[in-house]
Amino acid sequence: MLLRRMQSLLTRLYDAPVDHDAEDFxxxxxxxxxxxxxxxxGPISDEQVFVVQEDGGVRIGLYIDQQVLDRLQRCDPLQALDERNLHDFCTALEGVSHFHYLIWSFARGRPVSLLELELQAEVDKYATAVALMTQQRAGAFPRALHARMFGGVSFLPELDEASRRRYEEANRHAARYCRSLDQRYLHPRRWQPEKWLAELRRFFRCGHQEKIRQLVV
Structure with missing residues (x-):
């Protein structure tokens, strides 16, 4: 049930329900x-969403390595998210994010670029972690989280050049966007979590070009 609970986090965060459950795929x-x-x-990582073209439609699925799920079951991030389970939480949440965003977009007839998918997942991982940690720590904002999630990132050595550039670009844009939201809405002197949430929901609903246009200005 862990992935279902994680998908519920995204559903509530963005007020964006979908008709399909990642756990079933x-x-x-x-x-x-x-x-x-x-x-x-191709090379199989710990998390992967796949879309296979078939006659009359597409087949979509989510792969997450069983060892990742086993570790998360033993150390539930929805009860206590910290250094013990942050990496595995991000791995699983990224897969759930890809699945959820694809289903949400397909239901609206919206195309989704690979960069858009990765960018949204980077934002999703950070935003859900902020929300969870703040709640679990009695309202204390996790100040070190941004550097931990965006500064210490590494990529699989077997990635081709185009894929590596896409991941690097998504990480860079998401880091800047999330830092901006922190400074505008979650700074102690400007604590406005309702505006933080509204901005996240607006960004979620933007298409690829609109997302990028906002981030490069």
Whole structure:
């Protein structure tokens, strides 16, 4: 039920319900993933969302390594998110974010670029972590979280150049955007969480070009 609970975080954060549950589309066995996706699976990371074109539509699914889920079950981030489980939380939340955003966009006939998908996931990971930690720490804002999540990032060495550039760009844009939101709405002297939430919901509903246009100004 962990992924269902994590998807509920995104649903509430963005007021963006969808008709499908990520848990129902989950694959945890890499052999099964290769069977479904074939050669297009490429290097298998701990998290991966796949979309397979079929006659009359697409087939979508979510792969998360079973060991990641096992560790999260033993150390539940929705009860206490900290250094013990932050990395695994981000891994699983990224997959759930990809799935949720694709389903939400497909239902509205909206195309989604790979950069847009990665950018939204970076924002989702940070925003949900901020919301959880602030709640779990009796309202204390996790000041070190931004540097921890955006400053210490690393990428798989087997990524091709285009993929690496896309991940780096998504990380850079999301870091700047989330820092801006922190400074405007979550600084102790300007504490306005309701405006933080409203801005996140507005950004979620922007398309690729509008998102990027806001971030490069």
């Amino acid at each position: 989950l694959i945890c066995d890499p052999a099964r993933l290769r069977e479904v996706v074939g050669e297009r699976a």
